[in-house]
Amino acid sequence: MKFSVHVEVNLRPGIADPQGATIERALPKLGFAGVSDVRVGKSIRFVLEADDEAAAREEVEDMCRRFLANPVIEEASIHLEASERLSV
Amino acid sequence: MKFSVHVEVNLRPGIADPQGATIERALPKLGFAGVSDVRVGKSIRFVLEADDEAAAREEVEDMCRRFLANPVIEEASIHLEASERLSV
Numbered sequence: 001m002k003f004s005v006h007v008e009v010n011l012r013p014g015i016a017d018p019q020g021a022t023i024e025r026a027l028p029k030l031g032f033a034g035v036s037d038v039r040v041g042k043s044i045r046f047v048l049e050a051d052d053e054a055a056a057r058e059e060v061e062d063m064c065r066r067f068l069a070n071p072v073i074e075e076a077s078i079h080l081e082a083s084e085r086l087s088v
Numbered sequence: 089m090k091f092s093v094h095v096e097v098n099l100r101p102g103i104a105d106p107q108g109a110t111i112e113r114a115l116p117k118l119g120f121a122g123v124s125d126v127r128v129g130k131s132i133r134f135v136l137e138a139d140d141e142a143a144a145r146e147e148v149e150d151m152c153r154r155f156l157a158n159p160v161i162e163e164a165s166i167h168l169e170a171s172e173r174l175s176v
């Protein structure tokens with residue numbers, strides 16, 4: 001089965017976010033008021049072939065721990081969706 | 089009203105994605121098989137104060153066009169959610 005995977009990697013609360021701070025400082029100067037708490041993360045989308053949803057989720061969680069996110073300062077949220085069933 | 093805004097900025101289809109290509113090459117070497125079509129984008133979350141949802145959406149669309157995304161090579165998808173109603 002093929003799964004559409006979306007992993008969102010964000011800095012953990014309390015970890016300084018210089019990209020977010022820069023956006024927050026820049027927006028009022030461009031005329032956009034009322035913006036606060038800007039946080040910037042990564043959005044990673046891919047297609048994963050796995051036997052079933054449990055196996056797919058386990059593989060993606062392992063990827064996040066080992067490679068896609070730095071668990072010391074980042075947290076990853078995972079969204080999985082079956083995108084295509086292979087004909088058997 | 090306060091809105092929780094989530095903007096996902098992705099490269100348009102067809103635009104080369106070196107970050108995604110690097111992840112796609114690296115994963116099999118780490119033992120993760122069956123991964124394809126890796127695309128990496130930005131995830132921007134913030135709180136916006138606006139009169140109503142229509143005004144909030146218009147402001148965020150304008151931000152995306154002028155600042156958060158490069159409309160030549162990137163597309164932005166916007167998710168808005170009322171997070172708190174100010175007491176009147």
